[in-house]
Amino acid sequence: MTILVIAEHEGGALKSATLNTVTAAAKIGGDIHVLVAGAGVAAIAAEAAKIAGIAKVLTAEAPALEHHLAEPLAALIVALAPGYTHILAPATTTGKNVAPRVAALLDVAQLSDITAVVSADTFVRPIYAGNALATVQSKDAIKIITVRGTGFEAAAASGGSATVEAVAPAADPGLSSFVGQQLSKSERPELTSARIIVSGGRGMGSGENFALIEAVADRLSAAVGASRAAVDAGFVPNDFQVGQTGKIVAPDLYVAVGISGAIQHLAGMKDSKVIVAINKDEEAPIFQVADYGLVADLFKALPELAQELDKK
Template sequence: MTALVIAEHDNQSIKTATLNTVTAALACGGDVHVLVAGVGAAAAAQAAAQIAGVAKVILAEGPSLKDGLAENLAAQVLAIASNYSHILAPATASGKNVAPRVAAKLDVAQISDITKVVSADTFERPIYAGNAIATVQSIDATKVITVRGTGFDAAATTGGSATVENAAAVADSGKSSFVGREVTKNDRPELTAAKIIVSGGRALGSAEKFNEVMTPLADKLGAAIGASRAAVDAGYAPNDLQVGQTGKIVAPQLYVAAGISGAIQHLAGMKDSKVIVAINKDEEAPIFSVADYGLVADLFDAVPEMASKL
């Protein structure tokens, strides 16, 4: 058995979600190969070759792969798919865009968002917003899988000595074209990779208060800032900060939830955090059921005081 991991990268380095996916691939048994597709991505391929446990890196470079269009990337995977028993991608926006196309073309059932590899053909994945865990067995010849990064430790970025093999890039499918990209610039850690996250909820009352209260604490902790869906829907925080079932799934070392009641949608996105601190003036708030430390207090008093003592 050999597993193929579809790498996410910026042509220079490998993104953390790929490291978690490599760990999942290793648990499937057999060799692990990594596909790096792009333009000018030799540095990313070399970085992938250093990942512990990776046996081979396949580097595909061509104009059709420059912007990571899902149609072309899926075609690149399909060009080599017959060599693999497992094809894995991170359960990110990119992975969720590419993997279903690959599964459909191979006429197999995709196994989504796995959090554990039981055996080479059996996996665990959360259902019902994480309130139940389904054990799924696949008899398909090729298993197409997306991996929830929070379920697996990141593979070491050093210690590997994989060979890098060049592959011909596929032709442009012509089904889509790249128009532009607006990238949010942020000096803080990326939300899904941050070790510390402080999140605010609807109780903050306004975008001004959200920034005024949460930013000093995040600055002191060197943390990323998150938000509940209610806070995002109310316009207090941008959509890319949303943590939850319909936002980003996170599992930092420390998660501080201020003014977040703990709706099931939000808990599904952060309950795997190592240490959870909840601040809410409602002592019956569901967030306290998953919190390691709970403070029943007004966040407008407690959060600034916490920041002042750090």
């Protein structure tokens, strides 16, 4: 068996989700190749070659691949597909954009969001917002899989010595073009890779009150998250959202403030190592999954917490 892992990268560096996907590939077994596609990716390919357990890194460079558009990237993957038994991508925005197109072009089923590997053709994935786990088997010759990063430890980023080989990019289908992007900039860590996350919900009352969340997060070097209710209310931007329709996270510490604990939100954070809940409603469902709970007015608790952290 030979497995192809689609690397995600940004700003000249690999994204951490790639390392989790490599671990999933290693559990399947066989040789693991990593595809680094884009423009000017030599440094990224060299970084990928150091990942433990990688046999080969493939590089493809073309202007159409620079911005990770699904159509040209899918065309490249389909051209490479006959040499592989499994093609894995992180279950991120990019992975979820590309993998279904690849599966459709190859006329095979896609296995989405796997969290465990049973065997080379059998996998576990969450269903019903994570309230149940399904064991699914694929008989397809080529298995297209997206990997939930929180289900697998990150592979070692060093210790490997894979060869690097350039491959020809596929012809651009010309179905899409890059127009522009607006990036939010923050000195805080990215949600999906943060060790600590402090999230606010509808109970924050307004976007201005998220300054209380940010004050605690900055003292903990944490990322700031939010529930869907807070995002829908316009308190914070979409990229803050944690949950089934947002980002799936599993930090060492997750602090949920003013979040009731709807199933949609729990699906995105219940794998966190330690969960702390602050809510004035002692009947809030969030307390059922919390390791530590504080029944209190968040507008008093957060400033007091920030003061205590200042003493550390």
